[in-house]
Amino acid sequence: MKTSLRILGCAALLGMTALAQAEVAVIVNPGAAKAPSQSEVANIFLGKDKSMKGVDIKDWTPAKESFYAAVTSKNESQLKSYWSGLVFTGKGQPMASVADEAAVVAKVAAEADAIGYVTSAAVNDSVKVLFTLP
Amino acid sequence: MTAVRVIGLAALCLATTQAYALEQGEHRFNGFGTLGVTHLGGEDDGRSYGVQGQTNDSWRGDQLSKFGAQLSYGITDTVGVTVQATAKAQQDEWKPNLEWAYLSWQTNDQLMLRAGRLRSPVYMYSESLDVGYSYPWLRLPDEVYSQVQVTNYEGVDAVYTVPLSYGSVTFQVAGGEAKNRDYYAYDEQFDIDYGNLFGASVSLATNDFGTLRIGYVEADIKTDISGTVDVGGGMMMPLSLLSLDKEKGKFTSIGYQYDNGTWISSNEWTSRMIENDDMESIDSFYLMGGRRFGNFLPHLTYAQLDDNGGRQTSWTMGLNYQATPTVVVKGEYKRVDTQNGYDGVFSRNAQEVFDNAVYDLSAGTRGAPARNYDGDIVSVGVDFVF
Numbered sequence: 001m002k003t004s005l006r007i008l009g010c011a012a013l014l015g016m017t018a019l020a021q022a023e024v025a026v027i028v029n030p031g032a033a034k035a036p037s038q039s040e041v042a043n044i045f046l047g048k049d050k051s052m053k054g055v056d057i058k059d060w061t062p063a064k065e066s067f068y069a070a071v072t073s074k075n076e077s078q079l080k081s082y083w084s085g086l087v088f089t090g091k092g093q094p095m096a097s098v099a100d101e102a103a104v105v106a107k108v109a110a111e112a113d114a115i116g117y118v119t120s121a122a123v124n125d126s127v128k129v130l131f132t133l134p
Numbered sequence: 135m136t137a138v139r140v141i142g143l144a145a146l147c148l149a150t151t152q153a154y155a156l157e158q159g160e161h162r163f164n165g166f167g168t169l170g171v172t173h174l175g176g177e178d179d180g181r182s183y184g185v186q187g188q189t190n191d192s193w194r195g196d197q198l199s200k201f202g203a204q205l206s207y208g209i210t211d212t213v214g215v216t217v218q219a220t221a222k223a224q225q226d227e228w229k230p231n232l233e234w235a236y237l238s239w240q241t242n243d244q245l246m247l248r249a250g251r252l253r254s255p256v257y258m259y260s261e262s263l264d265v266g267y268s269y270p271w272l273r274l275p276d277e278v279y280s281q282v283q284v285t286n287y288e289g290v291d292a293v294y295t296v297p298l299s300y301g302s303v304t305f306q307v308a309g310g311e312a313k314n315r316d317y318y319a320y321d322e323q324f325d326i327d328y329g330n331l332f333g334a335s336v337s338l339a340t341n342d343f344g345t346l347r348i349g350y351v352e353a354d355i356k357t358d359i360s361g362t363v364d365v366g367g368g369m370m371m372p373l374s375l376l377s378l379d380k381e382k383g384k385f386t387s388i389g390y391q392y393d394n395g396t397w398i399s400s401n402e403w404t405s406r407m408i409e410n411d412d413m414e415s416i417d418s419f420y421l422m423g424g425r426r427f428g429n430f431l432p433h434l435t436y437a438q439l440d441d442n443g444g445r446q447t448s449w450t451m452g453l454n455y456q457a458t459p460t461v462v463v464k465g466e467y468k469r470v471d472t473q474n475g476y477d478g479v480f481s482r483n484a485q486e487v488f489d490n491a492v493y494d495l496s497a498g499t500r501g502a503p504a505r506n507y508d509g510d511i512v513s514v515g516v517d518f519v520f
Contacts, residue, residue, distance in 0.1 A: 037299070039299050039300065039341060040297070040299075042341060043297040043298075043301075043302060046302075048295055048297050048301075048302035048339070049243075049297035049302070050240075050243040050244075051243050051297075060459075072341070073341070073342075073394065073395060074395070075395060076459045077456050077459040077460075078393065078395060080459045080460055080519070081267065081268065084164075084166065084262070084265060084267050084268050084519045085262055085265075085268045087162075087164050087204070088164070088166060088202075088204060088218070088261070088262045088264075088265045088268065088519075089253065089261035089262050090216055090234065090236070090238065090248065090252075090253075090261070091261075091293060091304075093156060093162055093206065096157075
């Protein structure tokens, strides 16, 4: 119990250093049926392409910032504005979101059609990296 | 090893249940609102302006302020129910409206069918008309957004979205009717019915080059707009201003929006035609551009309304401040002018219409000439979503 706690603490520290670097990896399940391109990933996370299930991070983290800036060219308020345009016109709902990167990895590892993004350091063997964003 | 097998099994199970919309039992609650005041200066005292004529020379909050809440609930993984209620002020009286109440069915990755009370897909911003946060102004350009006042209908629609390598394209087809709606004209409220309402639109959203939307709506319009006027010497007579018995109204809108994070632009052209109303089509458009400087967005809009020889033009200068990702503070100054004796979006009452007509018919010997209007409209407010 003690050891695993220490490991968790260590992982958290690692996660924090990675946050500062903020190299972001787009991850899918190892058994994913397809490997979407960057523009397809944009469509998935903007709710236009429902063939895969995007897993979002709840809070606005540096990784989230880099991911949306690189893939969809949107910052936080633009993304908010985009979704309010869909939510209040009944055309879509934002992705299901989870609390942190570990939960993204766990969800992508567990669901064949899930796709997520995490800082590169959070990636482990249970998921496949599709591409990384600087 | 066991753990890996379990994960693999879970993955297989989950792969068969894709989450198209909200999952079963999941719900989302969202809200939006605008708190704003607006003032018309320059025009004579008491003259009112606006889609509902609620802008005049006192600082009023009822033209711009509104609140709404929306609840979506997943009945199954693909069938959901959405209800949206708003509170808006109509002629100083706050009224609750059930703007939306529909069932939606996501039949597959691309096609969604909806039935119930839906927003009429008339303008580019029709479906988020009350959500000020979704557009850059406090006041949507009145020249365009005064053309069709009906905001919802009872019926069905189909929304078909195809992802593309450079964006996506969405087709929408809608059908239904809207009976007993309010229509504001000549400073009064009238009843209006829209039967056999049909609409179709296509929207091409690109990742790098903005979004183009083309929409068309038609309906059989039934309304009787009349007033009581003093025909001379205090003798009051009823005057019919517009009587439509299921005449077909046709409305076309072409819109284009662009936003790359720094530069923003929003533009729309519309044309409204009603069969057998003895009028030419009414055409209007606006062109808007702005640039973000950090959290500030200064923007400029030109709008024009052409109605059977009359013309209204306006320039709007605005400054928006993004206070938080969900709150925008907005300020606007709008200068409006009309030409050729046209009232535009200014309110002209039945008596004035009559006096103007008498003047024309009597070759200027009686009545009063139609005149031009101008005004300076200042609006300040806050838009928010949650």
